Amino acid sequence: xxxYDVVIIGAGVGGLTTGSILAKRGxxxxxxxxxxxxxxxxxxxxxxxxxxxxxxxxVEMIPIIERAFTELGTTFEKEVDLIQCDPIYSVIFxxxxxxxxxxxxEGAADAIGKISAEDRVGFLEYARTFESFxxxxxxxxxxxxxxxxxxxxxxFKKIPALSKFNKYFFMTYNDVxxxxxxxxxxxxxxxxxxxxxxxxxxxxxxxxxxxxxxEHKGIYYPRGGMIKIPQAxxxxxxxxxxxxxxxxxxxKVTVDxxxxxxxxxxxxGQQISARVVVSNINxxxxxxxxxxxxxxxxxxxxxIKSYQLSxxxxxxxxxxxxxxxxxxxxxxxxxxxxxINTFWWEKYRKGALPTPQEQFGLICCPTKTDPSLxxxxxxxxALDFQGPSKLAGQSWDDVRQEFSESLVDYxxxxxxxxLKDHVKDMTISSPLDFERRLHNPGGAFYxxxxxxxxxxxxxxxxxxxxxxxxxxxxxxxxxxxxxPTVMASGVIAANQISGSQLS
Numbered sequence: 001x002x003x004y005d006v007v008i009i010g011a012g013v014g015g016l017t018t019g020s021i022l023a024k025r026g027x028x029x030x031x032x033x034x035x036x037x038x039x040x041x042x043x044x045x046x047x048x049x050x051x052x053x054x055x056x057x058x059v060e061m062i063p064i065i066e067r068a069f070t071e072l073g074t075t076f077e078k079e080v081d082l083i084q085c086d087p088i089y090s091v092i093f094x095x096x097x098x099x100x101x102x103x104x105x106e107g108a109a110d111a112i113g114k115i116s117a118e119d120r121v122g123f124l125e126y127a128r129t130f131e132s133f134x135x136x137x138x139x140x141x142x143x144x145x146x147x148x149x150x151x152x153x154x155x156f157k158k159i160p161a162l163s164k165f166n167k168y169f170f171m172t173y174n175d176v177x178x179x180x181x182x183x184x185x186x187x188x189x190x191x192x193x194x195x196x197x198x199x200x201x202x203x204x205x206x207x208x209x210x211x212x213x214x215e216h217k218g219i220y221y222p223r224g225g226m227i228k229i230p231q232a233x234x235x236x237x238x239x240x241x242x243x244x245x246x247x248x249x250x251x252k253v254t255v256d257x258x259x260x261x262x263x264x265x266x267x268x269g270q271q272i273s274a275r276v277v278v279s280n281i282n283x284x285x286x287x288x289x290x291x292x293x294x295x296x297x298x299x300x301x302x303x304i305k306s307y308q309l310s311x312x313x314x315x316x317x318x319x320x321x322x323x324x325x326x327x328x329x330x331x332x333x334x335x336x337x338x339x340i341n342t343f344w345w346e347k348y349r350k351g352a353l354p355t356p357q358e359q360f361g362l363i364c365c366p367t368k369t370d371p372s373l374x375x376x377x378x379x380x381x382a383l384d385f386q387g388p389s390k391l392a393g394q395s396w397d398d399v400r401q402e403f404s405e406s407l408v409d410y411x412x413x414x415x416x417x418x419l420k421d422h423v424k425d426m427t428i429s430s431p432l433d434f435e436r437r438l439h440n441p442g443g444a445f446y447x448x449x450x451x452x453x454x455x456x457x458x459x460x461x462x463x464x465x466x467x468x469x470x471x472x473x474x475x476x477x478x479x480x481x482x483x484p485t486v487m488a489s490g491v492i493a494a495n496q497i498s499g500s501q502l503s
Contacts (some may be wrong), residue, residue: 004030006497007264007274009250009290012040013230013483014474015280016244017490018497020237021071025498029242030272032264034249034439037227038234040280041438041445041475042483044225048425050319050380051373053226055445057364057382058085058329060211060219061484063134064142068487071494072236079232081223083369088215089330091189092415099189100327105216116183126180130213136161142488145496146478147461169452171206173199177337188334192362198310198446198481200344201337205452221329221369229483249439253277253290253470261469264290276469276497280490282440282447283307283460283476291467300466307454309389310446310481311348312431313361314396316383316404319374319425324365324381324416331363333385333415343386351392353399356410361385363416381419383407389431389442396430404428446481447474455480462489463496471497 006022008015011033023029037043041055059065062076069076076082086103093099099115101108105127113120133139138161145151156162168176173194177187193211194204222228234244252265254273263273279286287296287304296304335343340360347354362384367374374380385407391399404426412420434443448454455478462477464470473493475481 002263002273002275004028004272004274006030006276006278007032007272008278008280008473009253009264009286010034010040010280010474011038011230011234011244011246012280012474012486013042013233014486014490014493015278016230016233016237017068017487018278018280018471018473018493019242020233020240021068021491021494022497023237023240023242024072025494029237030274031237031242031244032248032250032266032272033244033246035437036246038244038246039227039230042226042229044227047317047427048319049375050317050378050425051225052317052380052382052427053364053366054315054317054429056226056483057362057366057384058219058221059226059229059483060217061139061214061482062218062220063139064484064488067143068233068491071491074236079236080228082220083223085219085221085329085369087328088219089332090327091332091334093185093188093334094336096414098327101189103216103219108216112186112189115185119181119183119186122180122182123186127213127216129180130210133161133165133210134217136164138162138165142479142485143491145462145492146456146459147463147465149457152457165207168206168209169455172202173204173206173209174201174337174341176206176209177201184336187337189332191337191340192332192334192360195311196482197450199450200341202341203344203449203451205450205455208450221366223370223372225373250290252292253279253286253467255291255295255467259295259467261467276471278471278473278493278497279476280474281476282444283472284441284447285439286472286476287466291470296466304460307448307460309442309444310449310475312389312434312443312445313384314387314400314403314431315429315434316385316407317425317427317429318381318383318408318419318423319378320381320419320422321378321424322418322422324379324419324422326363326365326368326381326416329364329366329369331365333360333363335360348386348388351388351390353388353391353394353403354386356407359385359407359410363411378424381416383411387431389444396432400428400430400433445475447476450480462492463500
């Protein structure tokens with residue numbers, strides 16, 4: 001008899017969602033986490049009196065998250081103390097002019113109208129368009145398995161919105177911006193959210209243009225830090241008997257002669273058997289390192305190696321002893337959309353380190369929302385700007401400090417006056433640091449690119465086609481990376497497992 005019904009590799013929100021739901025359904029579940037705390041890319045670290053979120057910085061698309069908590073017999077709001085972020089973000093344009101976007105759709109339209117009356121009308125039409133997607137149950141797409149072409153075509157029959165919106169799967173995010181908006185500044189104010197799915201606007205799938213609209217449906221921050229979300233999932237799972245083992249590094253998935261997953265082996269040599277194995281780690285690492293190429297057919301080996309890793313980013317957390325002149329939890333520092341797209345090909349894909357003057361990105365000041373994250377009178381300023389996962393001809397270890405200091409200097413001069421003079425702590429996480437900390441190749445937050453060629457059925461299947469009893473949750477599989485979508489993958493995996501081996 002196996003030690004567990006289900007053993008899960010990785011205590012990120014995808015693995016914890018799967019585990020807590022299955023435990024609620026009476027299964028014996030063990031979650032194994034290689035690091036010393038849960039959360040993965042949705043976690044919070046105490047450093048010198050500051051609570052830094054290193055990874056996700058807010059939550060949105062709440063209906064998708066709510067589904068997981070409904071499965072657990074509760075609500076997101078009941079389990080996590082959520083603070084609404086309003087305004088949802090501010091924008092700093094290349095000419096240093098600024099715009100603040102409130103939660104209200106009408107208020108956002110008015111802010112856009114100050115730049116372009118025509119685009120005020122376009123924004124309201126954009127909002128009506130994606131609201132109709134939601135009203136037609138379009139968000140069910142994110143909880144629908146996409147393992148086969150039959151699953152994909154079946155989803156279009158079951159979810160009316162998909163047939164109406166099928167063109168958005170073949171448009172790019174860039175195409176959607178051009179469809180609704182004319183003014184370059186307005187496009188800039190909505191373009192950066194493409195990077196929330198790991199891509200430049202001209203590569204991200206058009207459906208992801210729903211993200212800026214979903215922010216108007218509610219964007220929140222968990223009081224105490226982003227780690228409160230995985231901690232809630234852990235707490236709920238443990239109430240149902242789920243076990244979580246930290247500092248438990250899985251080095252092998254055991255597979256028998258019938259291509260059936262039978263358990264895992266830890267770095268310390270401990271063997272744990274299970275009827276089902278769930279992976280919440282990068283699928284490339286899972287199949288090539290943990291399962292082993294000897295258990296894969298040539299076409300599977302070739303396919304898994306063909307996936308391009310998603311973007312990572314250098315992430316710089318600053319603890320400062322003043323109130324920085326920022327208007328919102330999130331501030332977007334923009335560039336022209338064409339420049340952003342060019343950057344992807346000319347800098348990021350070639351491994352070139354951008355200068356501060358070439359930068360664009362996200363400034364997060366979570367203490368504007370939750371002052372308890374820093375000592376009294378202090379704030380946190382987190383810089384999510386651009387840098388390739390792999391540098392050409394040099395290592396992130398060699399440039400991380402100089403890169404970070406030059407960016408802070410530039411922002412102090414152009415964007416956040418006085419910043420560099422008030423820094424009391426600087427905690428730098430380069431893509432290489434993320435790779436080491438998360439055991440995630442390239443530090444890739446979304447595991448694989450999320451363009452059209454790596455969406456839905458073209459992403460690794462949540463129910464493995466190569467190894468029986470092996471399932472995937474997390475950013476590697478449908479519907480991709482991001483807190484809501486990764487939690488959705490956990491729901492998908494739990495439902496498939498409940499309906500198969502463990503029924």
